Amino acid sequence: MTNRDKKSGRNVKSGPITINAHEKGKDFITETELEELVQGTKKCRHRWRDTAMLRVMFWHGLRVSELCNLRRSDLDFKSGQLFVRRVKGGLSTHQPLRGDELRALKRYLKERSSSAFPWVFITERGEQFTRHGVSYLLRVISERSSLPFPGHPHMLRHGCGYALANRGRDTRLIQDYLGHRDIKHTTRYTRTASARFERAWD
Numbered sequence: 001m002t003n004r005d006k007k008s009g010r011n012v013k014s015g016p017i018t019i020n021a022h023e024k025g026k027d028f029i030t031e032t033e034l035e036e037l038v039q040g041t042k043k044c045r046h047r048w049r050d051t052a053m054l055r056v057m058f059w060h061g062l063r064v065s066e067l068c069n070l071r072r073s074d075l076d077f078k079s080g081q082l083f084v085r086r087v088k089g090g091l092s093t094h095q096p097l098r099g100d101e102l103r104a105l106k107r108y109l110k111e112r113s114s115s116a117f118p119w120v121f122i123t124e125r126g127e128q129f130t131r132h133g134v135s136y137l138l139r140v141i142s143e144r145s146s147l148p149f150p151g152h153p154h155m156l157r158h159g160c161g162y163a164l165a166n167r168g169r170d171t172r173l174i175q176d177y178l179g180h181r182d183i184k185h186t187t188r189y190t191r192t193a194s195a196r197f198e199r200a201w202d
Contacts, residue, residue, distance in 0.1 A: 027158055029156065033159075044144070051104040054138075057153065058159055063154075069119070074120070075097075082095050093176065139151065162189050171189075171190045174186050
């Protein structure tokens with residue numbers, strides 16, 4: 001980046017401006033905003049698929065690639081567990097499925113067309129979702145919801161981290177739950193979670 005020095009009149013190169021994570025604008029959704037997004041799926045052709053995708057992404061903090069690669073064999077309805085296979089060398093774990101997730105997943109899998117693919121979430125053509133496809137779908141859903149801003153997939157992952165931090169969960173648990181290799185990527189949630197400041201004036 002080049003700027004003109006007012007005194008000398010010369011062009012002066014300046015380095016890139018770095019912004020810390022806590023200085024950026026809001027890049028997550030809250031649990032309330034998740035429900036607003038879910039309301040937007042009522043206007044979609046594949047309501048239960050889209051609802052299940054949103055809930056699974058949020059409550060398990062999935063990256064888009066992790067959602068796309070989710071397999072039918074990763075679901076265990078009998079035990080109410082989901083095997084989350086993390087990418088980037090993260091910790092893969094079995095995580096409990098919430099009631100709202102289970103209901104949406106069962107409705108979706110009951111009505112979806114048969115497919116030779118092992119993936120949980122498939123497109124209208126019976127194919128595996130791509131990163132672009134998930135991003136586009138979320139943008140469409142957010143436009144049909146009452147959210148005042150456009151949604152993108154990573155907002156759901158960040159929303160999961162903040163939801164855990166606001167429940168008072170410790171940093172190490174959140175790190176393992178989200179599959180972070182480096183804990184410095186997790187501290188953003190515990191440092192800036194609103195619950196941390198609730199008793200600041202008591």
